[in-house]
Amino acid sequence: MAEGPNPVDPVVADLEQEVTCGICHDRYQEPKLLPCCHYYCKQCILTLSSRYQPNQPPCPDCREPTLLPDNNPDRLPTAFFINRMKALHSRMEKAHGKLETTCEVCSGGKATAFCRQCVNFICEKCVESHQRMKAVFATHIVSTLDELKQGGVKELTFENLPPPKCDDHEELKKIFCFDCNKLICRDCIVIEHAGHNYEFVKKAAPATRKKLTEHLSPLKNLLPDLSTAVNQVKGTKQKIQAQKELTERQVNAKFQELHDILDRCKVRVLRESSALADSKMEKLAAQEKGLDLSLGTAQSLIDFVERTLENASDEELITMQEQVVSRIDAEVVKRGQS
Numbered sequence: 274m275a276e277g278p279n280p281v282d283p284v285v286a287d288l289e290q291e292v293t294c295g296i297c298h299d300r301y302q303e304p305k306l307l308p309c310c311h312y313y314c315k316q317c318i319l320t321l322s323s324r325y326q327p328n329q330p331p332c333p334d335c336r337e338p339t340l341l342p343d344n345n346p347d348r349l350p351t352a353f354f355i356n357r358m359k360a361l362h363s364r365m366e367k368a369h370g371k372l373e374t375t376c377e378v379c380s381g382g383k384a385t386a387f388c389r390q391c392v393n394f395i396c397e398k399c400v401e402s403h404q405r406m407k408a409v410f411a412t413h414i415v416s417t418l419d420e421l422k423q424g425g426v427k428e429l430t431f432e433n434l435p436p437p438k439c440d441d442h443e444e445l446k447k448i449f450c451f452d453c454n455k456l457i458c459r460d461c462i463v464i465e466h467a468g469h470n471y472e473f474v475k476k477a478a479p480a481t482r483k484k485l486t487e488h489l490s491p492l493k494n495l496l497p498d499l500s501t502a503v504n505q506v507k508g509t510k511q512k513i514q515a516q517k518e519l520t521e522r523q524v525n526a527k528f529q530e531l532h533d534i535l536d537r538c539k540v541r542v543l544r545e546s547s548a549l550a551d552s553k554m555e556k557l558a559a560q561e562k563g564l565d566l567s568l569g570t571a572q573s574l575i576d577f578v579e580r581t582l583e584n585a586s587d588e589e590l591i592t593m594q595e596q597v598v599s600r601i602d603a604e605v606v607k608r609g610q611s
Contacts, residue, residue: 291355291358292355292358292359294313294314294317295313295333295334296313296314296317296320296321296333297314297316297317300359301313301314301352301355301359302314302315302316303315303316303351304351304355304356305318305346305349305350305351305352306349306352307332307337307349308337308339308340309332309334309335309337309339311332311333311335312352312355313333315346315347315349316346318330318339318341318346318349319346321333322339322344322346353437353456356437364394374394375394375396376393376394376395376396376398376399377393377394377395378393378396378399379396379398379399382396382397382398383396384396385400385417385418386400386415386416386417386418387415387417387418388403388413388414388415389413389416390410390412390413391413395415400415403415437456439457439458439460439461441460441461442458442460444458444459444460445458446458446474447459447473447474447475448461448462448471448472448473448474449471449472449473449474449477450466450469450470451471451472452466452470453466453469456474567607567608570604571604571608574600574601574604577597578601581593
């Protein structure tokens with residue numbers, strides 16, 4: 274039977290978005306924190322800076338110009354919490370079987386369980402060691418990977434992740450140097466940070482949390498006014514959009530009305546023009562008909578006179594003279610009158 278959907282998958286998917294860079298859309302690599310408190314991969318920031326004014330690339334999220342010291346992203350603070358999210362996401366994927374999991378204690382085999390107190394994935398041999406060395410691991414609770422999934426991976430939280438290790442001494446960074454504004458390990462105190470003002474993170478963190486909470490309050494107090502302003506702008510935009518659409522409808526309707534009036538005027542003018550032309554054509558047709566008749570009559574009379582002049586005898590010509598002249602004169606007078 275096919276297994277049902279894993280209820281924890283959405284948690285892993287949400288965390289997947291959190292550890293994905295907004296520029297390269299891949300897992301964060303050396304995430305750096307911009308002054309505007311947005312964060313991207315170091316290489317993505319460097320690539321972004323090459324496209325804009327030197328040392329002042331705009332943040333892709335808020336467009337705030339970023340002063341990049343010496344055009345070097347290494348000078349920006351590291352987004353440690355993103356690295357912790359990546360570590361947590363990786364552990365969740367291991368718990369769900371999406372990543373091959375090796376023992377984090379002895380590195381000698383495939384992990385089959387998770388120790389809640391060690392906060393490590395462990396192999397069968399290390400599970401046996403936990404069971405055999407009860408004096409050492411009496412309070413440790415070991416869960417199989419299946420039990421871990423069924424329990425909603427509740428043990429995999431930020432609080433259970435170990436602090437980052439020092440690159441120089443392989444010790445956990447449990448101390449904060451206030452003079453250098455960076456996390457350090459015990460060995461760092463003796464060497465690079467001798468005489469500096471430092472404190473254990475666990476002891477310094479409550480004051481820091483209190484300070485950040487106090488600074489956050491005025492910003493939170495701005496939210497109602499900002500929300501009101503945003504709603505007012507949205508309302509104004511909606512009114513302008515509605516007025517724009519109304520104006521478009523009114524203008525289109527008015528121009529359609531004018532177009533209809535012009536169409537009616539065009540039809541009337543064309544009809545009147547056609548009627549006038551037809552009337553003139555009728556008169557010209559009648560005139561043409563009369564002229565054609567007169568032309569025929571004149572041509573017929575000319576033909577008759579020329580034949581008479583050619584063929585009639587003198588006696589016949591003299592006898593017909595009066596009639597022919599009278600006919601010619603009458604036709605000329607008639608044409609002159611018309």
